[in-house]
Amino acid sequence: MGRHREFDVEKALDGVLCVFWRKGYEGTSYADLTEAAGVERPALYSAFGNKEALFRKALARYYERHLHYLPEALEMSVARDVVAHILTNAVDLNTRFPEHTGCFIINGVLAGSDDAESIRQALIEARAEAEMQLRERLERAKAEGDLDETASPATLAAFVLAVTHGIAVQAKAGFSRETLTAVAEQALSTWPVGKAG
Amino acid sequence: MGRHREFDVEKALDGVLCVFWRKGYEGTSYADLTEAAGVERPALYSAFGNKEALFRKALARYYERHLHYLPEALEMSVARDVVAHILTNAVDLNTRFPEHTGCFIINGVLAGSDDAESIRQALIEARAEAEMQLRERLERAKAEGDLDETASPATLAAFVLAVTHGIAVQAKAGFSRETLTAVAEQALSTWPVGKAG
């Protein structure tokens, strides 16, 4: 029986999540990671694996702690409320923490070096999954008459995600919660409500 | 009178623009830059200065060659046409070149290391300048009755830029021109036309 692990793995991962959220995958060095986690590099490697594996664990932690509002939204009975819930919570999450604004998934990698490609693809897949889930929910809404019959669920889902991503970019640039709330409301302002809605 | 410069500075800068557009500021190494420009590092330094100065010159080149549609749009006499022109051309620019999709200004730096902060701020200012110009144009539209009197030019400008940024993120992720065109049209469908419009 050997030496017990001395540091709190959960707190270390929370710290790592914050610095990846603030600086992105490639902008974050091991100097940043060890400072944020409070342990030295070999201990990080031992607990989490290499940088890529660590980022993937931070991404999973982001889902656990911060993206509950997406499945919550998809459970709502009115399509407009689904989208309102998504946009409202996105604005809140992107502006709640002054030390890391914006969205972890957008901040992670947009354009990067060849070495970052696997992470970039993982983040694209994460966004595609969210969009697919929203599209399916809007298809159900349309079938239920909760969406105008000329509306395209695919287009609306892509539009909502585009606005969400744009809000993330603006939040990271320092836009205020008030401004971004107004943007979300603008997006929602002529939601194609169905006859049953 | 010494040796003449052997390489085409303009073509070198065009090549550099492409690789920064594809990989972003920090994702691009000097190995990438020398390959894209077709000259070795000391020649790049001699002609353009350090990496940061080079990126700024590439940004200026991006404006010269690709962002003509913004001043064109601002000259249009109907506000809705202004926004339509911006969104349509953004979709076109973000999807026209398969070897570098998305927007140079969004791809450059969203989140980055401390070393990239000055470039990140330069890109934020570029976006802020575009938004401010659009906001001023929309204020004029409102004064002319070309915009609903309850509409907020500031919010609409922020909304249009958010959609434009979201389109850029999606284009870089591989979304089709058709999908992004539909997103742009969806955004436009919410446009608050004025009584005179």
Place this chain on the structure above:
DNA sequence: GTGGTTTAATAACGGTCGTTATGAAAAATT
């Protein structure tokens, strides 16, 4: 043909990158 100036390539600089070898420390078992 020589000298002066400018440009280009090669190679290397100092530092940082992500990763790991090594020895020490801390634990439990014997």
Place this chain on the structure above:
DNA sequence: AATTTTTCATAACGACCGTTATTAAACCAC
């Protein structure tokens, strides 16, 4: 008390980062 096992910190690894020193090449004036 000694041994085994696991974890931690220090230091260093090989490679790459952005930048530059040095030498050679190409140009023009004389």
